[in-house]
Amino acid sequence: MNKIISLDEISGALVCEAGCILETLDNYVKEQNLIMPLDLGAKGSCHIGGNVSTNAGGLRLLRYGNLHGSLMGVEAVKADGTVVDCIRTLKKDNTGYHLKHLFIGSEGTLGIVTKVAVHCPVLPKAVTLGFFGVKDFDSVLKLYKSAKASLGEILSAFEMADNDSISSTVQNLKLPNPIADFPFYVLVETHGSDETHDAEKLSRFLEREMSSGLIIDGTVTSEPAKMQDTDKDVEGHVITWFTAAVDMDGNKQGHPCWDTIWNLRESIAGAGLLDGYVYKYDVSIPAARYYDLVPVLRQRMAGKAVKVYGYGHVGDGNIHINVTVPEYSKEATDMLEPFIFEEVSKLKGSISAEHGVGFRKPHFIHYSKDEGAISLMRELKQLMDPNGILNPYKVLPDP
């Protein structure tokens, strides 16, 4: 099931089968000056059907929203074999229940997604990137607020990483850090239609916030005129090489800052593996308390963990918290779980921001869903899959 069925170049509606690889689709729509509304580290291997079933987000969710918004329609097969055809290429369709949402993010427990209709936004003509060093987490939040105000609709990613995330990546993977050592780093990306204008906007933002003291140091660069010349890094991510970069004074320079920055951000995920066993938590927490859990866990795991670090999509409230220990132990696990889920629950966060519930977290789902919600989920499951043949053991806990 890997056929592309249609692409409407006027509306940007793409209809395709569930087994299409995300990267293949991205390359296909690019010919019509469009992009897929999601971009993930795993785009070279993941299928759009899987992305829909996990409601995958990715690096630019801040700009393009999640799949509940960009999916126009779904075709799915129920457990009894009935085909539910909700493929429409319409932005508006209020004819009763929005059934497509039952299949988005339900991890294959309610039906098998066979086709999707996706709304593809226009390919941005200009992409610019800023990488900043700041003194504390409070500055990260202030900078986020200010970035939304100054960059407006072109802001496509606002990411942060603490010193331990970046320094373990720099040390373990021998990657260069384009700026000096700071307690926190912020990565800002813009997608817009005018390179000069966008780069100016980002440079102005940098200048203003350097004088305000929120940014201590930073660098701004534009994507190398969309060069086709690509290469792959250690994890198979495609890196776009570029020739020109704009420095803080707005001068065009020839240093490879673009891929240095994204490469650094994208490599954090693998870097910790070199320190031992990694406990990974992918949670979302309301912005004001976004970083609270990291110091709490550092204190709790003092002497036990090699490192506790946090990085992620500030714009989506999604933080990745990784705890590396020299080796796996039941004692460390028991100190972390369910403690971390209890803390997330107290902060009114979600115990799974992106990666779903799967097999590992059904018995923790109550930290993010109340009894009434869980029983409604059970009723839906019973209705759509009475024999429990679709992804049994996933998502819902044993009654």
Ligand SMILES: Cc1cc2nc3c(=O)[nH]c(=O)nc-3n(C[C@H](O)[C@H](O)[C@H](O)COP(=O)(O)OP(=O)(O)OC[C@H]3O[C@@H](n4cnc5c(N)ncnc54)[C@H](O)[C@@H]3O)c2cc1C
């Ligand atoms: C390197 C990496 C980076 C990632 N980065 C991000 C990120 O930035 N943002 C983000 O949101 N997520 C991210 N993820 C997680 C990502 O969302 C999921 O791993 C991905 O969407 C799952 O797709 P898959 O093709 O691997 O599906 P699979 O792992 O094969 O399947 C996922 C689930 O969906 C079910 N399923 C698969 N196909 C269908 C179908 N057609 N119909 C019904 N059910 C189906 C499966 O049974 C399974 O339960 C990342 C994962 C990796 C490995």
Ligand SMILES: *[C@@H]1O[C@H](CO)[C@@H](O)[C@H](O)[C@H]1NC(C)=O
């Ligand atoms: C979707 O994206 C993720 C990466 O975020 C990838 O792991 C997965 O294989 C993709 N495919 C599907 C079907 O999600």
Ligand SMILES: *[C@@H]1O[C@H](CO)[C@@H](O)[C@H](O)[C@H]1NC(C)=O
């Ligand atoms: C960042 O971390 C490294 C390695 O742990 C440490 O040497 C350095 O002092 C830290 N820098 C700051 C600014 O916190």
Ligand SMILES: *[C@@H]1O[C@H](CO)[C@@H](O)[C@H](O)[C@H]1NC(C)=O
């Ligand atoms: C850190 O956690 C994130 C999920 O929050 C995960 O994607 C990443 O692979 C983890 N890093 C390591 C080294 O396992």
